Amino acid sequence: MAHQAVSPRWDVELVPTLSGRTDVPSIDCPVEVSLAAISGRWTTLVLRNLLPGDGYSYTELAASLPQLSDKVLTERLRELVSAGLVERQIASGFPRRTEYRITERGRELRPLLIELYRTGLALKAHDGTEDE
Amino acid sequence: MAHQAVSPRWDVELVPTLSGRTDVPSIDCPVEVSLAAISGRWTTLVLRNLLPGDGYSYTELAASLPQLSDKVLTERLRELVSAGLVERQIASGFPRRTEYRITERGRELRPLLIELYRTGLALKAHDGTEDE
């Protein structure tokens, strides 16, 4: 008989469905789906700015994050749009105006971002570098 | 007078404190703190396995994630240990046994991981690729 793959003891609240019991980082795992949605430098800041629901032009978005280069801003926006988290509308007229706005789907990330914030505050509170 | 930096409209539930109002991805921002804690390929899987609280030897951990190379496993463990999220104890004896175990601090990540899972399921549910 062959060796059994060693399986952890499952925390069923943490891993309630089978797709979380993977032994590799696969996009089938819900956790990886979420991570993919918020991954990339600057992504969470862009989402933070869009989440209140206001439409932003490209330039406004760039002005709200002055250190963010055009290249990366464009990349992030394309990723978010193609993931259906942000929508892009081009209003005809001159000068051209593009408007970026969070989608319903994008709003699903809000609780996650709140939790990221909350957890970060908790970790900062007791800093992990106290002596015994 | 100079130009004003363009500031977004704040979602005060999402960004309750000043440290979240940064315009660059700084480690001062709580969101970045959380992201740093769970960042890196395989990290969430290692945490998932440790979160039930069982101690794992290096080899058991490796066996629970067979595709994970020694190099990356070691890297991840060092990061987690140095962040105070996991503790490492060496039991004297032969053969040598090292035991990795989640810390109290590490348990603070549990709600975040649950939320990552929850959000991922939600995103998968309505897939973002439906036609109108």
Add this chain to the structure above:
DNA sequence: CGGAATCCTATCGGATACTG
């Protein structure tokens, strides 16, 4: 057993310059 050391490639993200 529990790693460390090397090597190698791919992708990421920053800087800069240019365009319809």
Add this chain to the structure above:
DNA sequence: CAGTATCCGATAGGATTCCG
């Protein structure tokens, strides 16, 4: 205004081999 194009250095992570 709203991006694109190009270059480039740094890191991440996988494969493999070695060590106390």
